Structure formats: C-alpha cells, structure tokens
Amino acid sequence: MPLFDKFLRIRELGILSIILIVVIGASIIDIRFLSYDSWRAVLLAIPLILVMAMGQMMVIICRHVDISIGSILAFSAIIIGLVFIQFPNTSLLAAIFITAIVGAFLGLVNGLIVTKFNVHSIIVTLGTLSLYRGLVFIVSGGRQIDRNDIPLHIISFSQTSYIFSIPGILILSTVIVLLTHLIMKHSIIGREIYATGSNPTAAHLKGINVTKITLFVFGVCGMLSGIAGLFYASRFGYVNPGVTGVGIEFIVIAGVIIGGTSITGGSGSVLGTFLGILLLGIINVALPVLNIPGGYQKAIYGIIIVAALALDQFIIYRMKIIRGSKYV
C-alpha cells in the first residue's frame, strides 16, 4: 500500500499522535478538558508563541539559533508602550508597523554580527539577550507600562471578535503562519533557506548568497518577535521591563524542535512547528486539569525538549542507515 506507506513517512505523525494521547488522556481524567473554555484558553495562549516560532523555525532551518527573541519582544513592547503614552490614538496598523520595524532592526543587528564575524549565533545572541534587556531598562527607565497607558482598541485586539467571534491576534497569527508556509515552500528565498541550512558550503558554490539569506532569516525572526511584543501588550495589558519575555525563548525553541525541525538545519515545516506549539499550549492548559502544580511546567518542558532532541538525533541516525549516506 504505497499510500499508507507514504502516510507513515510523514514526519509530523509522531507529534500528532502525542497530541492525541495528551488530549485523550486529559479528557478521560476530566471531561471538562474538552470544553469550549479550555480550548479557547489554548487558542488564545498560542498566537504569541506561534508567531515567534515561525521566525525561530526559519533561523533553525538555516542552521542558526536566536536566543535573544525574548529581549527583542520586550524591547518592541516597551517602545510601543512609550508610543502609546505619547500618542494614545496610534492606530493598530501603525502599531504593528512600528513593532515590526523595531524588531527587524534588532534581528538584523544579530544577523550582521553573526555574518560579519563568523561567530556561532548562540554565543552572539546570548550576548545580545542581555544587551537588549539592558536597553529595555534604559529606554523605559525601569518603569512598567500600565494597563491604562495602553489604549482600548489595542487591548480589544486580543479580546473582541472581528469575524465569527475570532479575536484579532488569532487572525493575524494565522495570516503570518500561512505566509510563512508560502514563503518556505513556494518561493525562491524559502528554498534557498533550506539549501543553506542543509549545506552552507554547497549552497555558496551553487551561487546562493548565504550572507543575504542569514540576514533575511535573522531579520524576519526579529520582526516577528517585535510583532509578538504588540501581542503581549494587547493580551496582558502591561509591559514590565524585568518580566516581559524572560525565558520565552526556551518555550519557542522547545516548540520548534518538538515540531520536527532539525537542529542540524535543512529540514522542518510550518505544520510541524504549529503542532509543536499546539502541544505545548495543550500541556499548559492540561496541567491544572491533571492536578499538576504550575511549578512543574518548566520541568515538563525541559523533559520534552531533551526527549525531542534525542528523537531528532535518532531519526537522523535512521535516515543515515536508510540512505547509506554520511550527509543527510
């Protein structure tokens, strides 16, 4: 049965079955898990992470990692908060535009350092993680942006419905996810990102401008993290320089890796990343249902990341045996 065989080879199958196991397990223990409210909680929790994960996925496919995204989110959130204090009438479109520009700029700085000096991106972004966080404190003067500083139409962006009672951030994140899918699968630059990640030297010899591609992925990753900053301000109604976005990078990286994006670059899909983030969101909502204290959340995420890394390495090892090749 070639069709069935092909079905079994879909890489997202593993994560899909884990999601089903978690959902079925949680609903057997407590049927309330299947209620409208808990799914609404899942769907409202993930857009922020999902949008950042799209950028991070591009970066990881390109054989890099950006761990400064949490600070980029905080920086753009603080900037947009300060803009709101000055000009409370800033429209939603203008706000999205400003956060995107701020984020893209910070992402490009990461990309420039990585490409110019040829240093591993994790070390560079470990530096910029603190650098940007310090800038957040300097720009904001250490003050929090309060709920009454953020105008009502921005708050309502994540709460009231536009079409079919779907909140605005859900619509915008869906659009971003679909666009990322189109770019990655059906555009030249998307294919070039995959090529660069599989083998940068070969990509260079083939005439792909590796520097340009690296700058592009870091820029997009920063831009999407910047937009996530607006989501944060809208969803939580405050921006705190010391709290906003701290540690979010590990959740995002966890989701991307669980979704089957290979850390050695060159493979990964939007669907997988979406499922990875969905799994994390479901676990987040399932924890209270299963009577597990919230303090265990980080440990569980940690176990999932390490398990996903081991599984990923196992799959690469299997592929090597199947294809009989050293390079996968």
Next chain:
Amino acid sequence: MFNNLNKYLSDNPTLRYWIIRPEWVAVFLLIISIIVSIQLSPFFADMAFILDSATPYVEYGLIAIILTMVIISGEIDLSIASMIALTAVIFGTFFNAGYNLPISALFAILAGLLCGLFNGILVTKLKIPSIILTIGTLTLYRGIAQAMASDFSLGGYPSWFVGIDYRYIGIVPIPVIIFVIFSLIVGIVLSSTIYGKQLYLIGTNPETAKYSGIKVDKIKLLIFGLSGLISGVAGVLGTSRLAVARFNMATGAELEIVLMVMLGGTYIFGGRGNIFGTFIAFWIVVILRSGLNVANIKIESQLTILGAMLIIAIILTNYIYSKSQK
C-alpha cells in the same frame, strides 16, 4: 611603521608567538577597567574592598575554569547556572529533610555530577550538539529545581556553615583562596600533563585525536561530569553565602560565566585557550561589576555593558587568531 613592525614580527616567530596572544587583550582590558573604576569613584582603590567584592563571583569563577576546559575540548555547557540552582535546592531539601549537613552537601555535589554526566552521555553517545542540548537541559534542571522547591527559600542552616564569604585568612576571603588554588591546579593539569595535551588535541581535531588512540568520548564525558561536579560545589558555596537556597539562584549566570571564558581568549571552536586568560577575565568581571556598582550604575544597565563586552571579546579573539594564523 606598522608594516615594519609586522615584518619584524614575522622574522621572529618566537617573539610573535608571545606578543600576538589573546590573553594580552584580557590583561589590557583588566588595566583599563581598573583605571576606569578608579576614575568613576575614589573609594574603589582599596584591595580589601576588591577582594571582598570578588566573593560572590567565586562560584562563577570556579565554573568558568572548568568551562574553559569544556570549550577547549570543542564542546560547550550552558546548563551550568541551572545546575547551581538545582544542586543548591537539592542540598536545602536534603538538609530540611533531616539529613546532617555534610551528607546533604555530598548528595548535592553527587547530583551535580549526575547532571553533568547526563549532559555528557547525551552528547557523546547520541551525538547531539552540546550547544543545543545544554539549552534543553538548562530548562530541564531549572524546572526540576522549581518543581522541588516551588517558591520557598530553603534555609535554617547552622551558623558555622552560613557566611563563608565572611571568613578571612589575613584580608583574603576564603572563597577567593579556594578559587586561586583551584585555578592553579587546573592550570597546571591543563598546561603540563598529558591529559591537558589530549584535551587540546580533541578540540583541534576530534577525528585525528580518535585515530591517535585518545579516548575522546571518555574524556569528554569526564569533562562534562567535572562541570556538573563543580557546579554542585558552587551550589553549596552559594547556599552558604546566601544562607538560603532558591530555585531562581544564579539566573542568567551563564552570560557571566561564558563572558569570563571568552574574555580570557579561549577560542569558541575549541583547541585553544588557557586558564591564565580565564583567571584574568574573572578579575575583569569582578572589577567591572564592583566598579559600576560603586559608581551607582544600575544593575540593569550593567547587563548592556556585559552583553556588549561578550560580543566584543569574541570578535577580538577571532580577529587575533586569524592574525596569528598567517
């Protein structure tokens, strides 16, 4: 004139070997940071004050020494800060469960060793790149610490144990003495024993090292285990200093520890670097931090300076190595 100097240096390779070295960047930065700190505040130039302000960083310094070895062997361990927190919490939990103090300390250090070995086994057996694996275990270990301690501070230690940073020999606090002796021992092992040479070869070219009969995986495992063990020691030291253990101890300390190693001129891709550089870089971080504190610059703004210094240190080291290759 610069060309003449270049030519002179390339004619005298021994002299060039001694002059174009990344450790001199660290020494140079140390002098600059001392001068700047003295300019910022007149109260700074006091040996006892500097030694005193070094004590909180000794925990990071000890780990930075080991991390230098990890990076020389071509790997990296970013889970160090989480291991400090986890071992401290394990120490506190065992102590509060009624075990006596030395036994709980032993358990904590053993737990650190196990965490390190777990990293090492996944890296050597499953071939997961250590830089991404230790990001995973960073979340995992911190998460376990949070699950064990939730938001409680585990305290109640006897008074002889608390406050190791207030015990002095002369004007030198005991943690600083521990740090100096430890870096001397590791420095000697690394520079003049066969194990040290093997470590450098592993970092330069693991394949060649393997075919020369060096047990690459075993040594890497040992180094990762050692990294966990010393994190355990640092966890106990930190608990003694703070008198409590919390799950959020040493949050973000991986930045400072990696900064110490990078400032010391250790090459991020492995095979080069030494303990002397890290030792000097430890004092750079101490003097910079305490100098900025004395000058009333906010902790949050100091983050910006440290982050920028990390990036500059890497760029400089890479530049100098690319020069010394010619």
